Amino acid sequence: MVRLRGHPDGGMTGRFCEALPAEVIQGHPIGSAILISVLDGAFLADWCHHYLGVRLECVLFRSGHLSEVVGVELVDGRRVVVKARPSDRRITGCIAVQAHLARAGFPCPVPLTTSTQVGGLTVTAETAVPGGRQLAAEGGAAPFAALLARLIRSASAPASVPTLAPSPAWTGWDHQGARLWPDRDDEGRDLNDALGPVWIDDAARRVRVRLNACAAPARIGHGDWESQNIRWSRGRPLAVHDWDSVIAQPETAIVGLAAAVWPADGAPGEAATVGQSMDFLASYQQAAGRQWSESEIQDTWAAGLWVRLFNAKKDAADGGGPQLDRLAPQIGGWLGLAGLG
Numbered sequence: 295m296v297r298l299r300g301h302p303d304g305g306m307t308g309r310f311c312e313a314l315p316a317e318v319i320q321g322h323p324i325g326s327a328i329l330i331s332v333l334d335g336a337f338l339a340d341w342c343h344h345y346l347g348v349r350l351e352c353v354l355f356r357s358g359h360l361s362e363v364v365g366v367e368l369v370d371g372r373r374v375v376v377k378a379r380p381s382d383r384r385i386t387g388c389i390a391v392q393a394h395l396a397r398a399g400f401p402c403p404v405p406l407t408t409s410t411q412v413g414g415l416t417v418t419a420e421t422a423v424p425g426g427r428q429l430a431a432e433g434g435a436a437p438f439a440a441l442l443a444r445l446i447r448s449a450s451a452p453a454s455v456p457t458l459a460p461s462p463a464w465t466g467w468d469h470q471g472a473r474l475w476p477d478r479d480d481e482g483r484d485l486n487d488a489l490g491p492v493w494i495d496d497a498a499r500r501v502r503v504r505l506n507a508c509a510a511p512a513r514i515g516h517g518d519w520e521s522q523n524i525r526w527s528r529g530r531p532l533a534v535h536d537w538d539s540v541i542a543q544p545e546t547a548i549v550g551l552a553a554a555v556w557p558a559d560g561a562p563g564e565a566a567t568v569g570q571s572m573d574f575l576a577s578y579q580q581a582a583g584r585q586w587s588e589s590e591i592q593d594t595w596a597a598g599l600w601v602r603l604f605n606a607k608k609d610a611a612d613g614g615g616p617q618l619d620r621l622a623p624q625i626g627g628w629l630g631l632a633g634l635g
Contacts, residue, residue: 338350341410341412348372350368354373360379363377374420376418380416381411384458385538387456388458388537389405391540393405401534402533404420406418406420428521435556436577437531440578440581445534446582449513449514450514452542458540459542462480462518463476464517464604465541465551467547467597468506479608491610498607500629504592505547510544513544515545516540516541516548517539517540517548518555519551520556520557521557550575552578553566553571553578563620565620566598568624589633592631593632596632602621603621
């Protein structure tokens with residue numbers, strides 16, 4: 295734990311003692327690359343006092359990947375997670391969705407602020423939810439699928455929250471740009487300029503045509519439904535994290551994206567096998583209480599293929615990688631399942 299030195303009057307200087315973080319709140323693991331580093335002690339002290347109305351006691355942990363995440367303890371004993379990322383108008387909508395679900399009893403951290411704007415960054419805070427662990431994929435997809443069905447059922451209508459567009463790039467088959475891929479991937483690169491196997495772009499183009507022809511209404515869902523973002527306690531869901539990944543897309547697309555990635559626990563190159571995706575789709579339909587048509591099932595596979603192609607394209611841009619290696623021999627089967635063979 296890193297403590298802040300205090301003034302004689304009891305206030306905080308915002309400086310850190312020379313020590314490494316030693317405490318981690320589950321759901322925000324230490325070790326990911328932090329892309330921005332602005333939440334220093336002075337900033338946190340000022341921000342917490344201004345927006346939370348309470349002084350900062352200490353920093354519990356730091357982590358991050360696409361954003362900087364800092365766990366803190368306030369002088370009143372509360373533990374809070376503060377998050378900073380590049381300004382994005384969709385975050386306001388994401389927070390509204392998270393707040394609605396928290397009020398409805400869905401297992402997620404409770405937002406404590408709106409989206410505050412500081413120097414080109416969006417900074418927010420939510421309650422810390424310690425404890426819990428990931429659920430082993432060997433137990434099957436049913437708990438993950440049932441929890442997603444609960445989320446979609448409990449979420450408000452897309453029209454009732456601020457915009458959730460554009461979708462995060464890995465879910466962004468619905469982007470409004472003129473080119474195949476979104477203008478920026480999740481690391482700021484333009485995949486339209488990246489070299490790679492022709493079959494990746496060809497398949498992605500076919501996926502976009504199919505999914506953009508879908509006339510089903512948009513629903514609200516979670517666009518990064520990976521095991522690493524969900525914590526469980528005694529077999530029950532404790533907390534779903536990463537609410538910046540909220541999306542508004544047809545239900546089949548939300549479920550297909552989740553079916554393609556749900557077992558991923560944080561190791562590089564992870565994705566669901568075809569069998570695990572089938573398990574998820576069958577479990578979701580059972581939890582939702584409706585059997586989908588053949589065309590709807592094909593839409594789910596098309597959406598799942600988008601995220602797999604996106605990750606393969608990123609690997610290709612880097613000169614190769616596990617997502618590309620895994621998908622290459624399977625692409626024909628995926629296209630067939632998506633009705634694109």
